[in-house]
Amino acid sequence: MLLVIAIIGILAAIGMVNYARWRASSAVMEGAQQFAQAVNAARTGAKKANACWQIGVLNTTATNTQYQIKEYAAACPAAGSSTPAPTQTRTYTMPAGTQLAHSSGSSTISFRPPYGTADSSPDEFKVRWANNTAIERNVRLTGIFGKVVIK
Template sequence: MRPAGFTLLEVLIVVAIVGILAALGLGSYTRWRASSAVGEGTQVFTQAVNAARTGAKRLNTCQEVLLTAVSASPSLTVRSYPGSTCSGTPTTRTLNLPAGVQASLDSGANSLSFRAPYGSTDAAPAQFTVFWAANPAITRLVRVTGIFGKVIVK
């Protein structure tokens, strides 16, 4: 009668196979995680621009979105001014991009101001790049076009 259980050789073969499969999947997993974080950063950016435009119409105020990309952790600053002109002391809200995600201005203005009553902007079309810091090949382009600040993500 043979004793029940696994031999050392069988256990080593299974561990080797699991190790090979994990090594093959690790590259795909890290790329997927980076792509998902860039997508989340793009969503934060898009929602900030849309919220500023909507806030300008709803609150009849001037709303401004400013990208601060010079630090290690870039952020978006949303300023809400008390009146329909972009003057006075604003209420400021800061939105951080996910860890490892960077953003840069490709063209246009670094800040977008939306004015009441229609939520329109007089800024030239702007294009921003949201990318993964460890692998800049993982990118999303965010364009803000037109007088109503339509956001296009590529």
């Protein structure tokens, strides 16, 4: 009986490590998909509204967990300028335990009317697990039409 309990204990310990890694990997993938959907929604919104929409990380620290979508009435603001002011700003939070970091390119992507073209390319963002940064997914925006690739 003691031998059976010992074997069950060993199997449970091995299983818990694998379960924790699977949970972290799933949360990171969910976060990457959420951010990719938001990028696509910003591009579609710019096309539908015939106005500039921007998406970007809320702050550029490695522990950032939020991103923003800004909608403008017409043209995008010039780089480094705060005018015109956005007509609407929405802030979104990544899934629990995940972080969003800007990796390369611009930390803010602007989609311009009428075709929803992006201003810079390529832009790359990393979604990673807060407790183990080795578990990560890259969200890359390629081309001026804003194709999103998750690696």
